[in-house]
Amino acid sequence: MEFDRELDARGLNCPLPILRCKKALAEIDSGKVLKVVATDAGSVKDFQAFCKQTGNALLSFAEGGGEFTFFMRKR
Amino acid sequence: MAKKLAIIASKGTLDWAYPPFILASTAAALDYEVQIFFTFYGLTLLKRDVDDLKVSPLGNPAMPMPVPMPNLMQMLPGMESMATLMMKQKISDKGVASIEELRSLCQEAGVKLIACQMTVDLFDFRKEDFIDGIELGGAATFFEFAGEADVSLFV
Numbered sequence: 001m002e003f004d005r006e007l008d009a010r011g012l013n014c015p016l017p018i019l020r021c022k023k024a025l026a027e028i029d030s031g032k033v034l035k036v037v038a039t040d041a042g043s044v045k046d047f048q049a050f051c052k053q054t055g056n057a058l059l060s061f062a063e064g065g066g067e068f069t070f071f072m073r074k075r
Numbered sequence: 076m077a078k079k080l081a082i083i084a085s086k087g088t089l090d091w092a093y094p095p096f097i098l099a100s101t102a103a104a105l106d107y108e109v110q111i112f113f114t115f116y117g118l119t120l121l122k123r124d125v126d127d128l129k130v131s132p133l134g135n136p137a138m139p140m141p142v143p144m145p146n147l148m149q150m151l152p153g154m155e156s157m158a159t160l161m162m163k164q165k166i167s168d169k170g171v172a173s174i175e176e177l178r179s180l181c182q183e184a185g186v187k188l189i190a191c192q193m194t195v196d197l198f199d200f201r202k203e204d205f206i207d208g209i210e211l212g213g214a215a216t217f218f219e220f221a222g223e224a225d226v227s228l229f230v
Contacts, residue, residue, distance in 0.1 A: 013170040015101040019180055022104035040170075053105045 001060060001071050003035040004028055010039045010067065017043045018050050025056065025074050033059065036070045044068055078102075081221035082111045083229045087119030089128040089162060089174070094230045095120070096177035102226075103184035111181075112217040114191035117230075118198065121190055121205040125174045129159045182208055189216060 007024045009017035017038045024034055036047070044061070047070050051058040059071040080102040084095040095117075099109045113121050119128065132138045132149045138158070148154070166173070172180075182188070188209045195202075195211065202211070221227050 011170045013172075015097050015104070015177075016170070016172050018104050019100055019184075022184075050105065 001035075002033065003071060004032040006035045006037070008037055009043070010037055012038070013040050014042050014046065018046055021047070021050065021072075022054075025072075028074055030074050033071055033073050036072070038068045038070070039066060041068075047072070077106055077108045078226075079220065079224040080107045080109045081217065081224040081227045082109070083217070084111050084113045084117035084120060085115050086230060087116030087128070089130040089159060091230065092120050092125070092128055092174045093177070095228075096174060096181055098228065099186045100177055100180045100184060103181065103186050107225075109181075109184075109186040110189060110217075110220045111186060112189045112191060112212070112221075114194050118190055118194055118200060118205075120174070120178070121188060121209055123204065123206055125178070128174060129155055130162045131155045132158045178206070182206075187220075 005024060005028050007020055009020055012020065017036070017040055021034070021036055024036075028034060038047075040046075044063075047061070048058060050056075051072055055075040057073040057075070059073055060069075061071075062069045080099065082095050082099060086092075095111050099111050102109050119125075130138075132140060132144070132154060133146070136146075141161075165171075188206075189212045190200075190202075190205060190209055192211045192213050
């Protein structure tokens, strides 16, 4: 999937992936896509909850090799 | 209108320093308006230097220990420092943020930090002991915000 910005949140634990994601989203324009890679297993539910509550669209989620990759479109 | 989260932070140990700052910073990321009211030992969390926060195994049977240890041993000199050192090591190994980092993320995100005036006086703290950007206030100040909050927590 194409993206406009990437955030490496590997090795970070709750709530840092969400906080860094919030910052990264603030730095891109509405409609742009942010890719996030995380290793925190809790981030799977957390990013779903984050997107649901902030109105950003979670486009896709994939898991592989202990890494979780999310694509979200800024509202 | 933004949702509101009001927290009272009343504890000043390394472990209990986490919940208020984790919840406040996350709520701010979820576009909540957040205030934390620091009272009694919670005031310690507003000091410029939070490097000396400690965790004690004493009277805390739920604290995971590498080897089982009777309570009597846990009161020996050095045990608290050892437990604190171990906890800090774990925190850094697991990619958990430091209190200082979470606190500054809270401030960046506009979380309002309020020190309880009465306990500041009680413990003879001075405003200079605390980080910049905090406010002083009393119980009525807390309720002005908490009365309209969607979530209120006591930690």
